[in-house]
Amino acid sequence: MLNISENRRARKWSRKELVGRLLWQAVAFLFRYSPRLCWGWRVLLLRLFGATIGKNVRIDPTARIFIPWNLVIDDWTSIGFDVLVYNLGKVTLGKQVTISQRSHLCAGTHDHRDPAMPLLKCTIEIQDGCWVCADAFIGPNVVVGEKSVVGARAVVTKSFGPSLIVVGNPCRVIGPREFHAG
Numbered sequence: 001m002l003n004i005s006e007n008r009r010a011r012k013w014s015r016k017e018l019v020g021r022l023l024w025q026a027v028a029f030l031f032r033y034s035p036r037l038c039w040g041w042r043v044l045l046l047r048l049f050g051a052t053i054g055k056n057v058r059i060d061p062t063a064r065i066f067i068p069w070n071l072v073i074d075d076w077t078s079i080g081f082d083v084l085v086y087n088l089g090k091v092t093l094g095k096q097v098t099i100s101q102r103s104h105l106c107a108g109t110h111d112h113r114d115p116a117m118p119l120l121k122c123t124i125e126i127q128d129g130c131w132v133c134a135d136a137f138i139g140p141n142v143v144v145g146e147k148s149v150v151g152a153r154a155v156v157t158k159s160f161g162p163s164l165i166v167v168g169n170p171c172r173v174i175g176p177r178e179f180h181a182g
Contacts, residue, residue, distance in 0.1 A: 006116035017067075024049050024068060034061050046071065054095070070107070073097075074128070089121035094128035094146070103136045127162070149177050 013021070031045050042059050050069030058078040063085065065071060070087040073079075077093050080101040085091055088108030093099070107124045110117040122140030129147035132138065136150045143159040150156055151167030151174075160166060163177045 001115060002117065003115040004117075007110075007118065010116065010118060012119045020049065020069065021067065031065075032061055036061060080134075087124075088119070089123045089140075091123070092125045094126060094130065096129050097126050098131045099126070100132060100134045100136070100152075102134055103132050103138070105132075105138045107140055109140045147177055 027045065031042050034041050038061075039058050042061060043053050043057055046059070046065065046068045047053055051065075051071040051073070053071075053073045054075035054077070056076045057073050060079060060081040060083070062081045063079045063083040065085045065087065067087050070090050071085065072090065072092040074093065074095040074097070076095055077097040079085070079099045080103070082102045083099050084104045086104070086106045086108055091105055091107050099105070105124050107122045109120050109122060111120055120140065124138055124140070124142055126132065126138070126144045127146040127148075130144050130149070132144070132150045133152040133154070135153045137155045138144065138150065139155070139157040141159075142156050144150060144156065145160055145162035145164060147163045148160065149165045150171065151165065153169070154167050154171040155169040156166065156171045160173065164173050165175050165177050166173055
């Protein structure tokens with residue numbers, strides 16, 4: 001039998017985290033309604049709330065970042081429109097990563113084996129040179145290997161190695177990612 005009342009009574013966030021989340025929600029409209037070309041403004045807002053962000057990062061104003069201080073983005077990375085970064089735990093995006101439109105990075109879940117279903121704050125790491133295509137889902141505790149491609153609408157629930165192309169639900173490897181000389 002589920003114990004929903006115990007789940008609701010559980011303290012999931014520290015007082016500092018609650019205040020931070022409240023403040024972020026209060027100013028998030030400055031992020032969301034900024035002109036598309038104001039890349040630096042959105043990066044500044046995220047940094048003010050504790051995000052670690054490298055150089056030449058592009059984040060679309062419609063992207064939704066839940067907890068800025070749990071976000072690490074390296075240089076030359078972009079997050080497209082309507083991307084959902086549900087970063088209850090740390091989400092790390094390497095250099096030259098592209099997260100395409102409407103993708104969902106989900107770094108949180110519940111322990112379904114426990115009747116109280118406690119909240120789990122997980123991690124996601126998308127390594128250098130990866131492309132997460134449109135509408136893809138990356139689940140909790142997943143590492144996407146360097147230079148890999150996650151195909152459109154793929155569902156990734158397990159980590160995989162470098163230079164692979166994965167597609168489908170659940171995702172499966174369809175081959176290596178090869179680069180042409182030139």
